[in-house]
Amino acid sequence: MFGLCVHVVVMLAMGIEVVIQAQAQPRAGNFHDDFQVTWSADKVRVMDGGQRLQLSLDRSSGSGFKSKKDYLFSNIDMQIKLVPGDSAGTVTAYYLSSQTTFHDELDFEFLGNETGQPYIVQTNVFANGVGGREQRIYLWFDPTADFHTYTIFWTPKLIVFLVDGTPIRVFKKTPGQPYLDKQPMAVYSSIWNGDEWATRGGLVKTNWAHAPFVTSYRNFQVKPAPIPPRIDYSKLSWAKGIALSPSQARLPPGPRCTIARCLWLPSPCSHLPFLRNAPLQASNHRETQKKK
Numbered sequence: 356m357f358g359l360c361v362h363v364v365v366m367l368a369m370g371i372e373v374v375i376q377a378q379a380q381p382r383a384g385n386f387h388d389d390f391q392v393t394w395s396a397d398k399v400r401v402m403d404g405g406q407r408l409q410l411s412l413d414r415s416s417g418s419g420f421k422s423k424k425d426y427l428f429s430n431i432d433m434q435i436k437l438v439p440g441d442s443a444g445t446v447t448a449y450y451l452s453s454q455t456t457f458h459d460e461l462d463f464e465f466l467g468n469e470t471g472q473p474y475i476v477q478t479n480v481f482a483n484g485v486g487g488r489e490q491r492i493y494l495w496f497d498p499t500a501d502f503h504t505y506t507i508f509w510t511p512k513l514i515v516f517l518v519d520g521t522p523i524r525v526f527k528k529t530p531g532q533p534y535l536d537k538q539p540m541a542v543y544s545s546i547w548n549g550d551e552w553a554t555r556g557g558l559v560k561t562n563w564a565h566a567p568f569v570t571s572y573r574n575f576q577v578k579p580a581p582i583p584p585r586i587d588y589s590k591l592s593w594a595k596g597i598a599l600s601p602s603q604a605r606l607p608p609g610p611r612c613t614i615a616r617c618l619w620l621p622s623p624c625s626h627l628p629f630l631r632n633a634p635l636q637a638s639n640h641r642e643t644q645k646k647k
């Protein structure tokens with residue numbers, strides 16, 4: 356509230372800087388300060404003095420960046436505007452990952468599509484090197500028309516993936532199951548060619564005549580995890596009057612899901628009326644398909 360900003364910086368033996376933010380005032384990130392290019396600097400464009408960034412993909416390669424810091428439990432936001440128009444075959448990955456042999460990872464993967472066809476948002480959770488927990492949904496808006504906020508809310512007991520403040524997936528700590536509570540993770544994003552599997556299971560290939568494919572980023576923020584993000588119900592589709600499918604329209608309008616509610620409900624947030632699950636085939640479990 357008063358700009359009180361207590362950063363506890365722990366230097367691990369390996370020299371990794373881990374930041375635990377106790378009472379941090381949310382701060383819009385600056386890409387120069389917070390990130391480094393990991394792949395194809397010539398395709399990473401930092402704009403507006405570091406307030407915005409674009410990654411692009413063309414036939415020669417994709418591109419990517421990573422945070423300079425590692426985090427252990429956080430509430431991490433990024434606003435992303437996905438590749439507009441024909442994005443078939445492209446994959447934009449936005450994720451947290453540790454750099455260890457038995458790594459932890461929390462993924463948002465945006466699978467492109469032909470012009471006018473819906474993107475798929477695939478989430479995945481790796482705990483101690485084991486993934487295979489892909490879930491897929493279609494979004495309730497066009498993610499290429501504007502920036503939307505994609506959040507990973509990560510606490511010692513609960514992980515929530517949110518889109519514009521709406522939880523789309525909950526992963527809870529369960530007795531006897533591996534959980535992500537020991538390994539600090541960095542924030543990564545990249546865009547790459549996934550046309551072997553991404554769009555309609557690999558049927559639709561990347562059309563290089565439409566390259567470069569560009570994803571845009573802004574407003575990176577790291578907040579302390581124990582404070583649930585404020586949910587802005589005005590942003591929900593029904594509030595905006597965006598056309599809903601007949602099954603969605605039949606459901607009573609109004610907020611249905613909050614972080615507090617997700618604590619009690621099964622994972623995923625299957626009670627969210629406007630979420631449509633996208634098909635997930637066996638071939639979609641691409642644990643070895645590593646983004647750069």
Ligand SMILES: *[C@@H]1O[C@H](CO)[C@@H](O)[C@H](O)[C@H]1NC(C)=O
Pocket residue numbers: 466467468469472473474475553554555556633634
């Ligand atoms: C692309 O559009 C097709 C047709 O609407 C749909 O079946 C598919 O799930 C969409 N998304 C992807 C990534 O294939």
